[in-house]
Amino acid sequence: MDLLGLHHVAIICGDYARSRAFYTETLGLPVIAETYRASRDSWKLDLGLPDGARLELFSFPGAPHRPSRPEAQGLRHLAFAVADVEAASAALLAKGVAVEPIRTDSLTDRRFTFFADPDGLPLELYEADQPAG
Known part of the structure:
Protein backbone atom coordinates (compact mmCIF):
# COMPACT_ATOMS: atom_id res chain seq x y z
CA MET A 1 0.00 0.00 0.00
CA GLY A 62 -27.95 15.21 19.31
CA ALA A 63 -24.30 14.29 18.75
CA PRO A 64 -22.65 13.68 22.14
CA HIS A 65 -19.76 15.79 23.41
CA ARG A 66 -16.33 14.22 23.04
CA PRO A 67 -13.93 14.40 25.99
CA SER A 68 -10.91 16.47 25.04
CA ARG A 69 -8.72 17.09 28.06
CA PRO A 70 -6.71 15.92 29.81
CA GLU A 71 -5.22 13.82 27.03
CA ALA A 72 -8.31 11.78 26.14
CA GLN A 73 -7.83 8.96 23.64
CA GLY A 74 -8.54 9.78 20.00
CA LEU A 75 -7.57 12.77 17.90
CA ARG A 76 -5.32 14.92 20.07
CA HIS A 77 -5.41 18.05 17.91
CA LEU A 78 -5.47 19.30 14.33
CA ALA A 79 -2.40 21.32 13.28
CA PHE A 80 -2.29 23.92 10.52
CA ALA A 81 1.08 24.82 8.97
CA VAL A 82 1.76 28.56 8.80
CA ALA A 83 4.71 30.61 7.57
CA ASP A 84 4.72 32.92 10.61
CA VAL A 85 3.09 31.68 13.81
CA GLU A 86 3.32 35.11 15.44
CA ALA A 87 1.45 36.82 12.58
CA ALA A 88 -1.16 34.03 12.40
CA SER A 89 -1.67 34.19 16.16
CA ALA A 90 -2.10 37.98 16.00
CA ALA A 91 -4.69 37.58 13.22
CA LEU A 92 -6.72 35.20 15.38
CA LEU A 93 -6.45 37.46 18.42
CA ALA A 94 -7.69 40.38 16.29
CA LYS A 95 -10.79 38.30 15.49
CA GLY A 96 -11.45 37.61 19.17
CA VAL A 97 -10.07 34.06 19.27
CA ALA A 98 -8.20 33.14 22.46
CA VAL A 99 -4.70 31.90 21.61
CA GLU A 100 -2.18 30.34 23.99
CA PRO A 101 1.30 31.88 24.30
CA ILE A 102 3.68 30.88 21.51
CA ARG A 103 6.08 28.10 22.49
CA THR A 104 9.04 26.39 20.82
CA ASP A 105 9.04 22.63 20.26
CA SER A 106 12.15 21.25 21.98
CA LEU A 107 12.42 18.42 19.43
CA THR A 108 12.02 20.40 16.21
CA ASP A 109 12.94 23.94 17.35
CA ARG A 110 9.74 25.15 15.59
CA ARG A 111 7.34 27.69 17.09
CA PHE A 112 3.72 26.72 17.71
CA THR A 113 0.60 27.71 19.61
CA PHE A 114 -2.85 26.32 20.34
CA PHE A 115 -6.38 27.70 20.08
CA ALA A 116 -9.79 26.02 19.95
CA ASP A 117 -12.69 25.82 17.53
CA PRO A 118 -16.23 26.65 18.73
CA ASP A 119 -16.69 23.11 20.10
CA GLY A 120 -13.39 23.15 22.00
CA LEU A 121 -11.47 21.01 19.49
CA PRO A 122 -7.79 21.81 20.04
CA LEU A 123 -6.24 23.43 16.94
CA GLU A 124 -2.56 24.21 16.49
CA LEU A 125 -0.65 26.72 14.42
CA TYR A 126 2.74 25.21 13.57
CA GLU A 127 5.48 27.25 11.93
CA ALA A 128 6.57 25.16 8.95
CA ASP A 129 9.71 25.11 6.86
CA GLN A 130 9.76 27.72 4.14
CA PRO A 131 10.50 26.52 0.61
CA ALA A 132 13.82 27.67 -0.79
CA GLY A 133 13.32 30.70 -2.99
Whole structure:
Protein backbone atom coordinates (compact mmCIF):
# COMPACT_ATOMS: atom_id res chain seq x y z
CA MET A 1 0.00 0.00 0.00
CA ASP A 2 1.33 3.43 -0.96
CA LEU A 3 -0.39 6.24 0.89
CA LEU A 4 -0.38 9.44 -1.15
CA GLY A 5 -1.13 11.89 1.65
CA LEU A 6 -3.93 13.21 3.81
CA HIS A 7 -7.23 13.61 1.95
CA HIS A 8 -9.51 15.03 4.64
CA VAL A 9 -10.26 15.41 8.32
CA ALA A 10 -13.92 15.20 9.40
CA ILE A 11 -15.32 17.18 12.33
CA ILE A 12 -18.81 16.87 13.83
CA CYS A 13 -19.99 20.31 14.97
CA GLY A 14 -22.18 21.11 17.95
CA ASP A 15 -23.55 24.23 16.24
CA TYR A 16 -23.15 24.01 12.46
CA ALA A 17 -23.69 27.73 11.70
CA ARG A 18 -21.20 28.79 14.39
CA SER A 19 -18.57 26.30 13.19
CA ARG A 20 -19.17 27.19 9.53
CA ALA A 21 -18.53 30.86 10.33
CA PHE A 22 -15.42 30.02 12.36
CA TYR A 23 -13.77 27.88 9.69
CA THR A 24 -14.76 30.03 6.70
CA GLU A 25 -14.62 33.55 8.14
CA THR A 26 -12.16 33.34 11.04
CA LEU A 27 -9.77 30.84 9.46
CA GLY A 28 -10.59 31.83 5.88
CA LEU A 29 -11.00 28.34 4.42
CA PRO A 30 -12.80 28.30 1.05
CA VAL A 31 -16.04 26.35 0.60
CA ILE A 32 -15.76 23.57 -1.99
CA ALA A 33 -19.25 22.15 -1.50
CA GLU A 34 -22.12 22.33 0.97
CA THR A 35 -24.81 19.67 1.11
CA TYR A 36 -27.91 19.22 3.23
CA ARG A 37 -28.97 15.58 3.68
CA ALA A 38 -32.65 15.64 4.67
CA SER A 39 -32.74 11.94 5.50
CA ARG A 40 -30.18 12.57 8.26
CA ASP A 41 -31.15 16.18 9.04
CA SER A 42 -27.44 16.79 8.53
CA TRP A 43 -25.20 19.32 6.82
CA LYS A 44 -21.85 18.46 5.23
CA LEU A 45 -19.44 21.25 4.38
CA ASP A 46 -16.28 20.57 2.37
CA LEU A 47 -13.55 23.15 2.94
CA GLY A 48 -10.29 23.41 1.02
CA LEU A 49 -6.78 23.67 2.38
CA PRO A 50 -3.91 25.13 0.34
CA ASP A 51 -2.14 21.76 0.02
CA GLY A 52 -5.22 20.12 -1.52
CA ALA A 53 -6.43 18.37 1.64
CA ARG A 54 -9.96 19.02 2.87
CA LEU A 55 -11.70 19.68 6.12
CA GLU A 56 -15.24 18.27 6.33
CA LEU A 57 -17.70 19.74 8.81
CA PHE A 58 -20.80 17.73 9.70
CA SER A 59 -23.89 18.44 11.77
CA PHE A 60 -25.77 15.58 13.41
CA PRO A 61 -28.69 16.27 15.75
CA GLY A 62 -27.95 15.21 19.31
CA ALA A 63 -24.30 14.29 18.75
CA PRO A 64 -22.65 13.68 22.14
CA HIS A 65 -19.76 15.79 23.41
CA ARG A 66 -16.33 14.22 23.04
CA PRO A 67 -13.93 14.40 25.99
CA SER A 68 -10.91 16.47 25.04
CA ARG A 69 -8.72 17.09 28.06
CA PRO A 70 -6.71 15.92 29.81
CA GLU A 71 -5.22 13.82 27.03
CA ALA A 72 -8.31 11.78 26.14
CA GLN A 73 -7.83 8.96 23.64
CA GLY A 74 -8.54 9.78 20.00
CA LEU A 75 -7.57 12.77 17.90
CA ARG A 76 -5.32 14.92 20.07
CA HIS A 77 -5.41 18.05 17.91
CA LEU A 78 -5.47 19.30 14.33
CA ALA A 79 -2.40 21.32 13.28
CA PHE A 80 -2.29 23.92 10.52
CA ALA A 81 1.08 24.82 8.97
CA VAL A 82 1.76 28.56 8.80
CA ALA A 83 4.71 30.61 7.57
CA ASP A 84 4.72 32.92 10.61
CA VAL A 85 3.09 31.68 13.81
CA GLU A 86 3.32 35.11 15.44
CA ALA A 87 1.45 36.82 12.58
CA ALA A 88 -1.16 34.03 12.40
CA SER A 89 -1.67 34.19 16.16
CA ALA A 90 -2.10 37.98 16.00
CA ALA A 91 -4.69 37.58 13.22
CA LEU A 92 -6.72 35.20 15.38
CA LEU A 93 -6.45 37.46 18.42
CA ALA A 94 -7.69 40.38 16.29
CA LYS A 95 -10.79 38.30 15.49
CA GLY A 96 -11.45 37.61 19.17
CA VAL A 97 -10.07 34.06 19.27
CA ALA A 98 -8.20 33.14 22.46
CA VAL A 99 -4.70 31.90 21.61
CA GLU A 100 -2.18 30.34 23.99
CA PRO A 101 1.30 31.88 24.30
CA ILE A 102 3.68 30.88 21.51
CA ARG A 103 6.08 28.10 22.49
CA THR A 104 9.04 26.39 20.82
CA ASP A 105 9.04 22.63 20.26
CA SER A 106 12.15 21.25 21.98
CA LEU A 107 12.42 18.42 19.43
CA THR A 108 12.02 20.40 16.21
CA ASP A 109 12.94 23.94 17.35
CA ARG A 110 9.74 25.15 15.59
CA ARG A 111 7.34 27.69 17.09
CA PHE A 112 3.72 26.72 17.71
CA THR A 113 0.60 27.71 19.61
CA PHE A 114 -2.85 26.32 20.34
CA PHE A 115 -6.38 27.70 20.08
CA ALA A 116 -9.79 26.02 19.95
CA ASP A 117 -12.69 25.82 17.53
CA PRO A 118 -16.23 26.65 18.73
CA ASP A 119 -16.69 23.11 20.10
CA GLY A 120 -13.39 23.15 22.00
CA LEU A 121 -11.47 21.01 19.49
CA PRO A 122 -7.79 21.81 20.04
CA LEU A 123 -6.24 23.43 16.94
CA GLU A 124 -2.56 24.21 16.49
CA LEU A 125 -0.65 26.72 14.42
CA TYR A 126 2.74 25.21 13.57
CA GLU A 127 5.48 27.25 11.93
CA ALA A 128 6.57 25.16 8.95
CA ASP A 129 9.71 25.11 6.86
CA GLN A 130 9.76 27.72 4.14
CA PRO A 131 10.50 26.52 0.61
CA ALA A 132 13.82 27.67 -0.79
CA GLY A 133 13.32 30.70 -2.99
